[in-house]
Amino acid sequence: MHFRLNGQTADVDAEPTEPLLDVVRRAGCTGPKEGCWIGVCGACTVIVDGLPVSACLYLAGMAEDADVWTVEGLTADDPALVDAFADAAALQCGFCTPGQVTTAWWVAHRPDVDGGPGGARSPGGAGGPGGDPDVAALMAGNLCRCTGYQAIRAAVETYRAGH
């Protein structure tokens, strides 16, 4: 299959019905991890065409010609993303961290999120007056078994504030 991986053209052997996670890991991007295998934990998060997806459930065939970014590319592009997590001590074992960092990138870079002003998760609800998109609501679904969420939240808030 043919797609863009972290800004580079990638031509790899892949079954269209295998998970994209296996494909990017074989291509050398082992940041995304297999945690739950069923779309719940977020350890496998990658960005496809600007939005985070669970690569464990994303069939490779759907990524043909797509623009795929993993934690490797996002952090090489913007080291502030790593600094924010390191400075806030927002990790312990680190297993969930690539997914947290990847979703954090989306939280900071995408204003069109459904938690954004007027979005379903904002205080006013859909169509309502809106409010500040809440980091916790946007990050919901990236699970961490170690640290608790306060430090992660602080890291994402710091990173977002710099953008």
Place this chain on the structure above:
Amino acid sequence: MPATEFLAPSTLEEALGALGGDDTHLLGGGTALALLLKTGMVEAARVVWLGRVAELRAITELDGELRIGAGVTLHTLSSSPLVRRHCPSLARAAGLAANIRVRAVATLGGHLVHADPRQDCPPVLLACGATVHLASTAGERALALDEFLVSFLETAILPTEVLTYVHVPIEPGRREAYVRFTPGSEDDFPTVGAAVALRADDAGALTDLEIGVGAVGARATRHRPDPALWRGRPCTAPTARAIGAAVAADVAPAPDHRRSARYRRHVTGVMVERALSDAWGAAPLPGTATDPSPERGAGALHEH
């Protein structure tokens, strides 16, 4: 096992032509199907992905209805200005479902055909009177969503059909709301989801009322409580409570490993009452104290 054939047609016609063979599966976003394939619960000789069929990814306003393509993702649904204006409770339900990684890829078509009763959009679409449009090489048909949903993971769709569009009537004056109760984490499936669509006359009396409930029984259900309870009255707190009780009596809760039937029935009444309160207006219901009564506080909802 031979490799699965993966097709990505760019027109509906091509997609329809690819259906009908043994073990052929349509693919929307794959958040349900990928899991079934990975676990081996489904074996596929051919997968037909609809993601490249542009016409199925559009949301338009057509003859007084919202026409939503089956390939529209939950994320797009929740952020669409058209949907937010004409069916805000649908935008809300789509934006509350799961996590962003699921919403980014899950499609409305896959959502409805998968027919997991815990899903968030069906109760809203039932309350708002949505119609599901189906196409095959033999022609087209339309079904009310209430007829389309059959039971747990079961709908009226045929293996040769594609769900193409969902139509939602646009009714100025409709007031609507969707609420869900998730005692686990925020991104979990709801224990109960309740949707309300209502209309009132100039004097502030209820004239129409439709209710949808999800996550309680084997499928999402539509409820029209006895008009004697509400027609011609304002939606006061006692009225909302009576309506909630009527719907709670009407549901057929399926107990599972997560919640008992009695508990689900109780929470149904509470959630319908809350949805009525939200739909009636941002201000508290007439007659409701501003501080939450015990029935309205989540503290009263412990599982026993």
